[in-house]
Amino acid sequence: MPTATLPDRLVLGDVEVDTPVVLAPMAGVTNAAFRQLCAEQGAGLYVCEMITSRGIVEGDRTSLSMLTFAPNEKIRSVQLYGVDPRTVGEAVRILCDAHGVDHVDLNFGCPVPKVTRKGGGAALPWKATLLGQILTEAVEAARPYGVPVTMKTRKGIDDDHLTFLDAGRIAEDTGCAAIALHGRTASQHYSGRADWSSIGELKAAVSSIPVLGNGDIWEASDAVAMVEQTGCDGVVVGRGCLGRPWLFRDLAAAFSGRTVQELPTLGEVMHVMRRHAELLGDWLGEERGCVEFRKHVAWYLKGFRAGSRVRENLGKVSSYAALDALLAELDPSEPYPVSELGTPRGRQGSPKRVHLPDGWLDSRELAGSVDAAAEDATSGG
Template sequence: MTLDVPVVLAPMAGITNTAYRRLCAEYGAGLYVSEMITSRALVERTRESMRLIRFHPSETTRSVQLYGVDPATVEAAVTMLREEDRADHVDLNFGCPVPKVTRKGGGSALPWKLDLFRDIVERAVRAAGPLPLTVKMRKGIDADHLTYLEAGRIAEGVGVASIALHARTAAEFYSGHADWSAIARLKEAVTDVPVLGNGDIWSAEDAVRMMAETGCDGVVVGRGCLGRPWLFGDLAAAFGSGERPPLPSLGDVARAFRRHAELLVDFFGDDPDGGMHRGCRDIRKHVAWYFKGYGVGGALRAQLAQVESLEQLDGLLAQLDHDQPYPGEAAEGQRGRAGTPKSPALPDRWLESRTLDTAGREHLAGAELDSSGG
């Protein structure tokens, strides 16, 4: 798989559905990955998991991220995607720091068990066949239990197409600053496949600087694009693929927000509650991100966060000063909740061994029982 620019949209639960992927692609170039999908839910073909692997015809590269802890289930999910021609690329999630995931031994806790990690990745690569299969992971569980170098070498050895590293531990969640030096160390350790860096890319300049400082082959952008789909236009220009777009006025932001809402209504069109209801409810959480730093009154922001129809949304957006220029630094920097460092939730006695014992297998047995699809 060859990308026009070395940029990947990071999978984000509740964010990177078809609507947002299409919107980002309208502004720039790169690889746009689905929300994280639970392998068991996909194998069981739950309604929500099947919705999450639905791609619009304009999405020429169908990229799916899977989460799983059972090698056989992950293998079956990858096989399904390949045999039914539902994906062009599969990514495996070993980076999620959420307690309900790590408590069961999944996400960023899983690579601690080297045998389990190897088994999952090796079987997934084999099941993917000609489809490129990649992995995304974190530095480790905490500063005393790092896993990324060993996991990176294992993944390289069993034939993954690339490795992405979020340069934080699970304990750090999204707090503090990403340790870009870890990306450089992984790049030195893994020499046969591309290494992608993730963490604290808030601008195109950050992406260029990360590649220059670490030697990584590309970047994965997550929270930095929340409410800023045009960041992918900036990134494309920074990597030499087109002219850099002008800084967005409030009118530009309003049009992007409206387009996002429209795409969400379309995406949820077959929902039992109705596409208009689900789409407008979903766009509400994006209000603070889109209008960060712009002069939008609190009362209007509150109304936007309670919008119920596109018609109502149009009326509210018409009240904005569309000529208001880009506010500069106030609109830049960190987005999304950073959280605070904390001891990761782990299965009992998880850290006592690097291999999976009987007790560990019992913990994993319930890790994929949530079949919500994400």
């Protein structure tokens, strides 16, 4: 279902996002420093790392420490995960009342075995009534504060157990402000290609709230193609921005009809790397920030000719001085490796059998409750 024009903004209840682009939460990546870096590149909705509802309700120190927002985040957006309706509702109230959150997203897309085998993550939407109860509690808890609640899901557990169309109906019926669909099943994990046609199906079935598409957006042109092919109202970007925060600059340009800027040279990439490390240092302190930055080095330098010694040593930096000295050994004029454009980044893996509780697929209704152990802080979707 092609669209004549690209959307130039995203409206979630009373919240308006200048560009219809959402940064997907990624554990250990989308902290306040990374979100600030991305927001410096272009407009969008930048969602913090996923937090469990139980962690919020119980005042877990680690969970609460994740509720840190950058100065340039105009919209405080949090992704929440939970399996118990009342706990999710209470967590939403706390986020709105005590932390001034402007948007809450609920994650039902994690395919990790230790989550799905307890009935959580991407397994939960199979239990349609429970999904509706969780969404209802969240929406009602957020309503007095005028905070929109959205949800993210996958196509289903596998090709024989699809849930996304039911999830779209439930999202509408419970008052969600939008639904995002990752065009893969839980059994696919991050392998193969995302099925954009399922996003188009969902958009055709859901008429009252925005539908966002997720999966295989590696370049701004992919986002444009997804919207044109599916008619979705915006896109959710995850792995495509790893080591490439300027992707949000390109996305902002594409959705506003402007020409996408030229690819950065290695020197420009090095400048972004230094800025990223500095922002992490502002948040965590120089040494810890540099240590945290190490995981990003391979993503930034993917495809460049930087030698193995420099790469290895960059993976050991613990100070700005050490980082600067190593970056000085690289050739700032080296052009961006075009061979990397449009290629997958981050985890991929292969299809896997989805681990589920005994008898989980026998009924769409739940007898009893989901094991509380399903509420694990492992994010994904």
